[in-house]
Amino acid sequence: MAFSNEQLERYSRHIILKEIGAKGQKKLLNAKVLIIGAGGLGAPVAMYLAAAGVGTIGIADADEVDLSNLQRQIIHATKDVGKPKVLSAKETMNEMNPDVTVNTYHTFVTSENIRKLIRDYDFIIDGTDNFPAKFLINDACVMEKKPFSHAGIIRFKGQLMTYVPGQGPCYRCVFKNPPPKDAVPTCKQAGVVGAMGGVIGSLQAMEAIKFIVGQGELLTGNLLTYDALKMDFRKIKLPHNTDNCPVCGKNPTITELIDYEQAECDGAL
Numbered sequence: 001m002a003f004s005n006e007q008l009e010r011y012s013r014h015i016i017l018k019e020i021g022a023k024g025q026k027k028l029l030n031a032k033v034l035i036i037g038a039g040g041l042g043a044p045v046a047m048y049l050a051a052a053g054v055g056t057i058g059i060a061d062a063d064e065v066d067l068s069n070l071q072r073q074i075i076h077a078t079k080d081v082g083k084p085k086v087l088s089a090k091e092t093m094n095e096m097n098p099d100v101t102v103n104t105y106h107t108f109v110t111s112e113n114i115r116k117l118i119r120d121y122d123f124i125i126d127g128t129d130n131f132p133a134k135f136l137i138n139d140a141c142v143m144e145k146k147p148f149s150h151a152g153i154i155r156f157k158g159q160l161m162t163y164v165p166g167q168g169p170c171y172r173c174v175f176k177n178p179p180p181k182d183a184v185p186t187c188k189q190a191g192v193v194g195a196m197g198g199v200i201g202s203l204q205a206m207e208a209i210k211f212i213v214g215q216g217e218l219l220t221g222n223l224l225t226y227d228a229l230k231m232d233f234r235k236i237k238l239p240h241n242t243d244n245c246p247v248c249g250k251n252p253t254i255t256e257l258i259d260y261e262q263a264e265c266d267g268a269l
Helices: 005-010 021-030 042-052 067-071 085-096 114-118 131-144 171-175 195-213
Strands: 032-036 056-060 101-105 123-126 148-154 157-163 222-227 232-237
Touching (some): 021 195, 042 056, 042 195, 056 085, 085 101, 114 131, 123 131, 123 195, 131 157, 131 171, 148 195, 157 195, 195 222
Parallel strands (some): 032 123, 056 101, 123 148
Antiparallel strands (some): 148 157, 157 222, 222 232
16 A cells, blocks of 8 residues: 555655564554553554554443543543443544544443354453453453453553463453452542543553554553552562463363443542
């Protein structure tokens, strides 16, 4: 494909990077990324991937924009209150970059639809706000052999990791099972500083971009944690042996997807 004059100008700062260049930008334009959750994490991810020229971006979210969302979910505006988040996100992304095709899924992601939903995408972003959804996304991505970025935020803390099939542990290798209901406070209960979504969501977008263009080291096999109050990033090496994992191990015992009870939390850790 040949770039238009407008594309050459729009993506010029990418094209002059030796790690991306024209070849890498073409990979981005041909790539498909699905973002599950258009909230505190999904909002900055969607904006940065759209700005980067990722050609097809899917957004799945069943909620409508609420006034309390606007403290951190920067893809939405006051005028969007009451509007489906996926529609608000699509409008913002297309205003930013008309090159991008945005597919919207105004629905809950469940065991019934997730495998079909992720199947056509190259990389999955877990921007969900509860543990049941995170385990569901992990298990579906393992079963469909899809790479994905997990992240979570609460108060002044965040974390993320990247799973690539066959290259390191999955989310369930590390966290095993969802915590009991009410064992972990939700962000509605505990709070979250708005900029945390920007910090961690931007890192998720960076992981997707690196995966697409095939440059740099991903967080595969590592958990990156961030404490904003201490301005402290820590990169924790995860166990390499995944043989006993119930979903990605040698003899998986989880072979069907599970819908755990949903619980509200804007970016659960």
